[in-house]
Amino acid sequence: MTETYTRAHARDMDAHDDLRMYRDEFYLNHESVYMDGNSLGLMSKQAERSTLNILESWKTQGINGWTEGNQPWYYLSESLGEKMAGLVGANHEEVIATGSTTVDLHHLVSTFYQPEGKRTKILADALTFPSDIYALKAQLRLKGYDESHLVQVESEDGHLLNEADIIDAMTDDIALIVLPSVLYRSGQILDMKRLTQAAHERNIPIGFDLCHSIGAIPHDLHDWNVDFAFWCTYKHLNGGPGSVAGLFLNEKHFGVTPGLAGWFSSAKNKQFDMEHTLTPATNAGAFQIGTPHLLSAAPLIGALDLFNDAGIDRVRRKSLELTDYMMSLIDHELDGYGMVICNPRNHDQRGGHVYVEHPEAARICKALKMKNVIPDFRTPSGIRLAPVALYNSFEDVYDCVHTLKMIMDDALYEQFENVRDVVS
Numbered sequence: 001m002t003e004t005y006t007r008a009h010a011r012d013m014d015a016h017d018d019l020r021m022y023r024d025e026f027y028l029n030h031e032s033v034y035m036d037g038n039s040l041g042l043m044s045k046q047a048e049r050s051t052l053n054i055l056e057s058w059k060t061q062g063i064n065g066w067t068e069g070n071q072p073w074y075y076l077s078e079s080l081g082e083k084m085a086g087l088v089g090a091n092h093e094e095v096i097a098t099g100s101t102t103v104d105l106h107h108l109v110s111t112f113y114q115p116e117g118k119r120t121k122i123l124a125d126a127l128t129f130p131s132d133i134y135a136l137k138a139q140l141r142l143k144g145y146d147e148s149h150l151v152q153v154e155s156e157d158g159h160l161l162n163e164a165d166i167i168d169a170m171t172d173d174i175a176l177i178v179l180p181s182v183l184y185r186s187g188q189i190l191d192m193k194r195l196t197q198a199a200h201e202r203n204i205p206i207g208f209d210l211c212h213s214i215g216a217i218p219h220d221l222h223d224w225n226v227d228f229a230f231w232c233t234y235k236h237l238n239g240g241p242g243s244v245a246g247l248f249l250n251e252k253h254f255g256v257t258p259g260l261a262g263w264f265s266s267a268k269n270k271q272f273d274m275e276h277t278l279t280p281a282t283n284a285g286a287f288q289i290g291t292p293h294l295l296s297a298a299p300l301i302g303a304l305d306l307f308n309d310a311g312i313d314r315v316r317r318k319s320l321e322l323t324d325y326m327m328s329l330i331d332h333e334l335d336g337y338g339m340v341i342c343n344p345r346n347h348d349q350r351g352g353h354v355y356v357e358h359p360e361a362a363r364i365c366k367a368l369k370m371k372n373v374i375p376d377f378r379t380p381s382g383i384r385l386a387p388v389a390l391y392n393s394f395e396d397v398y399d400c401v402h403t404l405k406m407i408m409d410d411a412l413y414e415q416f417e418n419v420r421d422v423v424s
């Protein structure tokens with residue numbers, strides 16, 4: 001038995017890691033430690049191969065690529081939906097790969113936000129990612145309401161939300177609820193089952209932004225009876241920068257008229273009838289708009305195969321082990337350095353990343369990058385560290401925390417300004 005806080009112990013855990021073979025499937029820079037998979041996941045060899053295959057089909061087949069070859073483009077969004085369904089606990093037809101996170105949110109809100117009588121407001125929270133808030137405010141404006149119709153549940157400590165507060169805010173003037181599954185800063189998991197049940201008891205439709213949970217934790221969207229959800233695929237799913245997003249539509253809503261219809265909303269066999277009356281697909285496919293972004297979908301084919309091969313339950317188990325280990329090292333090595341762990345510690349509430357606050361966070365992140373550890377900084381004082389189950393090792397976590405300790409011991413951050421970079 002190796003001693004807990006030694007490099008030998010980290011290596012021992014790596015030797016017993018049953019997902020360790022997946023690390024070789026990724027392009028890792030062995031000079032550095034990547035801890036930013038919750039912002040942009042790394043490229044896998046399978047994602048590269050599937051991208052090259054799509055390029056090859058364009059090169060060799062031209063227009064016939066839509067219906068021929070081993071990956072006909074016309075059905076790719078549906079087949080990627082099928083590959084993602086298991087990750088969100090959905091039936092195959094409830095998921096489609098389409099658009100981008102924010103566009104899909106616009107689409108879903110344009111469909112599900114139906115103010116009527118006294119019910120005119122949208123309920124969200126004060127800690128959610130800004131893009132969602134911008135989209136919700138824009139949707140309110142489109143329906144003729146001002147920002148006072150957006151109700152944002154506050155957090156007591158600035159890090160965590162209290163589900164009871166959210167439920168209290170589900171009053172009879174709320175027409176729609178949109179919440180994150182995992183908060184982008186603190187990594188808190190919201191209890192989607194409980195919130196959905198409470199919303200439905202009050203006849204309010206509810207949807208979730210899964211950007212920080214997809215590929216990190218398992219979901220049961222169908223059984224929880226969630227109305228809709230949307231997510232990006234470039235973080236934990238490793239689909240590449242700007243890869244096509246995912247959307248869930250509960251089958252009880254199949255047949256709903258899509259708010260932002262286009263010809264790709266059509267039932268597949270009707271689309272080329274070229275009629276001016278839309279016959280929408282009778283599944284989540286109705287939430288497509290125009291021609292799918294094939295080149296941004298291509299890497300997902302391989303990325304998702306790898307993911308499904310490893311299995312989300314094993315990914316979650318290792319992710320918890322990695323974040324447990326990271327927090328125990330931070331507690332042990334960085335006690336008295338002013339670092340405060342602000343993510344929940346219990347497994348039920350902790351997502352896939354560790355979130356630490358320090359007043360010098362912006363320049364500590366710059367010093368980490370100088371020392372080849374890649375974190376991300378979240379204003380005003382947050383350091384996010386995401387050890388990712390498929391490609392990070394326990395030794396990566398060891399190196400990350402020890403680099404942080406060296407930076408603090410030698411005050412290496414002092415050579416930088418404590419302000420964020422343009423993209424952080």
Ligand SMILES: Cc1ncc(COP(=O)(O)O)c(C=O)c1O
Pocket residue numbers: 100101102103129131132180184209211212232
């Ligand atoms: C929780 C959350 N929602 C929405 C977005 C915006 O996504 P996109 O830029 O893909 O529309 C992000 C990240 O960028 C995010 O983290």
Ligand SMILES: Nc1c(O)cccc1C(=O)C[C@H](N)C(=O)O
Pocket residue numbers: 038039040129184211423424
């Ligand atoms: N989408 C991003 C981008 O286009 C550039 C840089 C970062 C991002 C991100 O995804 C940030 C991420 N959503 C976050 O949680 O902060």
